[in-house]
Amino acid sequence: MAALLSLQAVSKRYGAVQANAGIDLVVDPGSIHAILGENGAGKSTLMKLIYGVESPDAGVMLWKGQPVNLASPAEARAHGIGMVFQHFSLFETLSVVQNIALIVPGKQADLARRIRALGAEFGLEVDPEAMVHALSVGERQRVEIIRCLLLNPELLILDEPTSVLPPQSVARLFETLRALQARGMAILFISHKLEEIKELCDTATILRGGRVSGRVDPRGHSAKDLATLMIGRAMPPPLPATAQDPGEAWLELAGLSYRNDDPFGVSLHDLSLQARSGEIVGIAGISGNGQQELAALISGEIAAQGAGLRMMGQGVGRLGVAARRRLGFAFVPEERLGRGAVPEMSLADNALLTAHRAGLVARGFIRRAPERAFTAAIITRYDVRTPGPEAEAAALSGGNLQKFIMGREMMLDPKLLLVSQPTWGVDIGAATEIRQRLIAMRNAGAAILVISEELEELFQICDRLHVLHKGHLSPSLPVAETNAEAVGAYMIGSAA
Amino acid sequence: MRISFVRRDHASRPAMLLAPVVAFACAIVASVILFTALGKAPGQALYSLLLEPFLTWYNFSEVLLKMAPLLLIAQGLAIGFRANVFNIGAEGQLIIGAIAASALPVWYPQGDSALMLPAMLVMGAGAGMAWAAIAAMFRTRFNANEILVTLMLSLIAAQVLNYLLLGPWKDPHGFNFPQSVMFPDAALLPILLPGTRVNISLLFALVASVLAYVLMRHRFAGFQLLVGGLAPRAARYAGFSEARAIWLSLLLGGLAAGLAGAAEVAGPLGQLQRSVSLGYGYSAIIVAYLGGLNPLGIVVSAFVMSVIYIGGDNAMVSADLPVAAVWVFQGLLLCFYLAGLTFIRHRVSFSRKALP
Ligand SMILES: Nc1ncnc2c1ncn2[C@@H]1O[C@H](COP(=O)(O)OP(=O)(O)OP(=O)(O)O)[C@@H](O)[C@H]1O
Ligand SMILES: [Mg+2]
Numbered sequence: 138m139a140a141l142l143s144l145q146a147v148s149k150r151y152g153a154v155q156a157n158a159g160i161d162l163v164v165d166p167g168s169i170h171a172i173l174g175e176n177g178a179g180k181s182t183l184m185k186l187i188y189g190v191e192s193p194d195a196g197v198m199l200w201k202g203q204p205v206n207l208a209s210p211a212e213a214r215a216h217g218i219g220m221v222f223q224h225f226s227l228f229e230t231l232s233v234v235q236n237i238a239l240i241v242p243g244k245q246a247d248l249a250r251r252i253r254a255l256g257a258e259f260g261l262e263v264d265p266e267a268m269v270h271a272l273s274v275g276e277r278q279r280v281e282i283i284r285c286l287l288l289n290p291e292l293l294i295l296d297e298p299t300s301v302l303p304p305q306s307v308a309r310l311f312e313t314l315r316a317l318q319a320r321g322m323a324i325l326f327i328s329h330k331l332e333e334i335k336e337l338c339d340t341a342t343i344l345r346g347g348r349v350s351g352r353v354d355p356r357g358h359s360a361k362d363l364a365t366l367m368i369g370r371a372m373p374p375p376l377p378a379t380a381q382d383p384g385e386a387w388l389e390l391a392g393l394s395y396r397n398d399d400p401f402g403v404s405l406h407d408l409s410l411q412a413r414s415g416e417i418v419g420i421a422g423i424s425g426n427g428q429q430e431l432a433a434l435i436s437g438e439i440a441a442q443g444a445g446l447r448m449m450g451q452g453v454g455r456l457g458v459a460a461r462r463r464l465g466f467a468f469v470p471e472e473r474l475g476r477g478a479v480p481e482m483s484l485a486d487n488a489l490l491t492a493h494r495a496g497l498v499a500r501g502f503i504r505r506a507p508e509r510a511f512t513a514a515i516i517t518r519y520d521v522r523t524p525g526p527e528a529e530a531a532a533l534s535g536g537n538l539q540k541f542i543m544g545r546e547m548m549l550d551p552k553l554l555l556v557s558q559p560t561w562g563v564d565i566g567a568a569t570e571i572r573q574r575l576i577a578m579r580n581a582g583a584a585i586l587v588i589s590e591e592l593e594e595l596f597q598i599c600d601r602l603h604v605l606h607k608g609h610l611s612p613s614l615p616v617a618e619t620n621a622e623a624v625g626a627y628m629i630g631s632a633a
Numbered sequence: 634m635r636i637s638f639v640r641r642d643h644a645s646r647p648a649m650l651l652a653p654v655v656a657f658a659c660a661i662v663a664s665v666i667l668f669t670a671l672g673k674a675p676g677q678a679l680y681s682l683l684l685e686p687f688l689t690w691y692n693f694s695e696v697l698l699k700m701a702p703l704l705l706i707a708q709g710l711a712i713g714f715r716a717n718v719f720n721i722g723a724e725g726q727l728i729i730g731a732i733a734a735s736a737l738p739v740w741y742p743q744g745d746s747a748l749m750l751p752a753m754l755v756m757g758a759g760a761g762m763a764w765a766a767i768a769a770m771f772r773t774r775f776n777a778n779e780i781l782v783t784l785m786l787s788l789i790a791a792q793v794l795n796y797l798l799l800g801p802w803k804d805p806h807g808f809n810f811p812q813s814v815m816f817p818d819a820a821l822l823p824i825l826l827p828g829t830r831v832n833i834s835l836l837f838a839l840v841a842s843v844l845a846y847v848l849m850r851h852r853f854a855g856f857q858l859l860v861g862g863l864a865p866r867a868a869r870y871a872g873f874s875e876a877r878a879i880w881l882s883l884l885l886g887g888l889a890a891g892l893a894g895a896a897e898v899a900g901p902l903g904q905l906q907r908s909v910s911l912g913y914g915y916s917a918i919i920v921a922y923l924g925g926l927n928p929l930g931i932v933v934s935a936f937v938m939s940v941i942y943i944g945g946d947n948a949m950v951s952a953d954l955p956v957a958a959v960w961v962f963q964g965l966l967l968c969f970y971l972a973g974l975t976f977i978r979h980r981v982s983f984s985r986k987a988l989p
Binding site for chain 1: 851852853854856859860863864866867869870871872873874
């Protein structure tokens, strides 16, 4: 069988960073091919070379046996290559169908119909008329996948598609991908979740430090073996999670409601929850059920109507973001680029963004030396792989930027920490590390609220769970007394 | 064949520095073509436009004189532009500043108090701020676009000036010219370079440049403005107030323009006239962008723009160019610069195949 795509000795360097070095890769038609590797191993870079976003410094790319030189994604699409990026590329001020019409030719009415049809066929439901800014990360991803499929690609590249999907949707996505595979489509699939790769993929290429460190059939290896191949040492042991007695409530929602004027947003109804000092409370649920609104209400980015929101024992409904942070609140949002970090600014300036209270500003002047030191501390403590504090946020690999933002907010030593998707896009080694640190913070007396679509993660670190479904919050479910089935029932709204 | 612009990951730094130079060269080439088409000798025109300003000390001092208001206003505007607050109405803020500063000498034409001049400057700057504050209020309260509001306020300011000069403030002994009385000495700015008209307002502009640099590079408030301009959602996330950014941007822009207006009437004009501005408020927008919105770059671009102003005056006389030719040259400069920026930030991709 002739290879669909074959790369020979491909290299790419960014300044001091050799992101890809002499990579050989062969992708057969009808194959689901996994690319594995730690954060910063060069996976996204390799995909960008294939999709024509970047051009290689050296090496050859053969497409159906012919050498090609792709100067742009448009050319790659014309050859039949589609890609969904780790950081999405949708215009927020346009609707779903308008976004798709930018790349896919055809009348909007026709497109809307095809979007609905594809959505129904592959379990990728999304309202074609919805505005993108009102969509959650998970929903945006569906739009990106649909946009690729509308062009009937022969090779589909998915850069960490499952990191933001709830388990049910992952299963459905896999059915989709298998159906596509059955039609002869080849798929390049990046994921940090080894079980997924074992389940779905027939080939895996493992990258370490920009080089190929192994090629295996993942079905024949345990997740532990794969992890060892990936990080070059054995996995850190899972953490013991012993509960402890919680203290004062540092976050209290008492019947909080929010009427969303955006017809595509979610309204919240009568939410009640507490996060006390010394406990981790999880919010489970499929994205798009009010998670964004809840996070923004707690952070103060949208104003709460009425009372019913208390933080560190005081009503904060009228306080803005900055005032809440002064009380000891910190927050990691689900969008890293553009919200959690300014893409064009250096890491040092991105540290300043929220850490300015940590002695980085004196009498209104930015203190460059402490700013640098603080940034360097985040980088070493949270193992952010980057040349240094001067690197631009946009130049970090997805997982490394996530580690940076997590590190920044945790280094503020908050009383109350709100985290959306704490380990989204982070490799397994670093994910374990982050969860461990969250637990350490809890043990030191912080109240932590975690919004995540990964049930497994929530069960690992949380003391209690709530499920958010269509803007309603389930009662508190102590993790020790519940199980995935019970939570799953709340997630689809079929519980009591 | 299909041509499209693809955004680059990085804009190269040398290219950013080169862009104004290339734009300048292109503007020269285009105006040579234009002047030739108009039947003027292009060599003579360019000589007057670009070289004559340097050939005599008097001409050169006039360049410095013009540079003061342009530099001052552009520094104020650039702060707002970087925060995505587009104050297009510096012209109106300048006029209102000039009017407010003129009130004292018009009411006390024999005044000789040492406090007169400082009071005029404060009134001018304050009035410019107040005029810009109207736009800030409309934007923050009613979400009215500041581009339109500041622009319309400029038209109103021009009418206020007309009204005053044709009516209550007209010099009774001025042969019916629409201008105020001549100001007393106590209302005039001290001369900086003896033997020229260059006054200490050039120092104001240079000090403003240093302050703008410090604000944008070293002050946390400036950082907040930058974040608001680059990533508004990150600014909201971090708790940087958008309203505050709007107020700060417009007030600083208004202050600079108002002060520049006061310095014009208390400087080279010595009275309030209808032609108090010569379009400084609009040219300063070009100056700000040509300088890359960078406080240091703006010092250079303000100088270049002043050369064109003085050169244009010369060219009208010696090369018989219409006054509009200077405006056209300025406009070309901005267009070429913005086009250059597009090429720096994007690469052009030609795809041979039509897209499916
Ligand atoms: N535009 C860029 N400029 C500079 N360096 C870059 C750029 N893009 C990527 N890099 C660097 O190249 C290396 C590889 O990055 P890449 O995004 O390919 O990693 P990855 O394997 O996809 O990681 P992750 O799992 O975190 O997404 C990283 O060290 C990153 O900092
Ligand atoms: Mg990546």
